[in-house]
Amino acid sequence: MNQRVMITAGGSGIGLAIAKAFADTGAKVHICDVSERALAEVAAKYPRISATHLDVTDEEAIRNWFDVAMGDLEGLDVLINNAGTKGPTGYVEDIKIDEWNACLRVCLDAQFLCARSAAPIMKRQQSGSIINISSNAGLFGYGLRTPYAAAKWAVIGFTKSLAVELGPYNVRANAVCPGTVEGARVGEVARAEAASRGISIDSVQQEYVQGQSIKRFVQPEEVADMCLFLASPASKMVTGQAIAVDGHTETFHI
Known part of the structure; x- marks a missing residue:
């Protein structure tokens, strides 16, 4: 599609699956990641994908990343805010404020910083698609993961507000809400x-899929497929939406 694409946390997991999917369409892809090891592996295996090492909570680093990427891409068709962290696990009374803040900085503040840099570029072009990775934790209450759930709910509100601001410029904003995605995370x-609840890891993982209509983990490539759709002309009137890729979560557990 010859698109120009920027992806945060594109060195592994969902982010890498998304980067590979866009690169396979012929897009020019520029990722960032906090892991130098992951970026080295991407460079070795996928030389078509450009990369920058940075921490997405660093405001100046984000500005510099956009400057570098614009020199490479000469415009921006798609921004995918994928960076996230699982945050602390525990009952709310046991979570420290520093843990809360650290989770929101990665899962929410970083999306703001990137969207703030992308919006003027896309508005000048009169085109673009911002895709924010939320979670089905942004659609349901998530016991023992309150910072993460709060951040992912906020991502949806942020996305819908971006859609309002950017719509007059033919720029779209949508949130993708993955369910339990296969991988290290x-x-x-x-x-x-399992440690917080005193049960086995297998029991926890079985609970994850038992609450879904399709009872298996999501594959990273399935999230990437949704991102490809939301960046394509086929979705040109889709904006302000929070779209789950989760096999339909019927119930959430604690």
């Missing part, structure tokens, strides 16, 4: 929850 989440 779900293992970390399940281990932390």
Whole structure:
């Protein structure tokens, strides 16, 4: 599609699946990631994907990333705010304010910083698509993960507000809400929850899928497919939406 695409946390997991999917369409893709190791692996395996090492909570680093990327891409068709962290796991009375703030800085503040840099570029072009990765935790209450759930709910409100602001410029904003996605992150989440509840990791993971109509984990590529759609002309009147890719979550557990 010859699109120009920027993706946060594109070095592994969902972000890498998204980066590969866009690169396979012929898009020019520029990612960032906090992991130098992940970026080195991307450079070795996917030389078509440009990359910058940075922490998405660093305001100046985000500005510099956009400057570097614009020199490479000469415009921006798609921004995908994918960076996130699982945050602390525990009952609300046991969560420290520093843990709360750290989770929101990565899951929410970083999306604001990137959208703030992308909006003027897309408005000048009179085109563009901002895709914010939320979660089905942004659609349901999530016990033991209150900072994460709060951030992901806020992402949806932020996305809908962006859609209002940017619509007159033919720029769209949507949120994608993945369910339990196969990969290293779900293992970390399940281990932390199992420890907090005093049950086995297998029991936690079984609960995740039992609450879904389609009872399996989401594949990273399935999230990437939704991003491709939301960046394509096929979705040109889709904006301000929070779209789940989760096999239909019927109930959430604690």
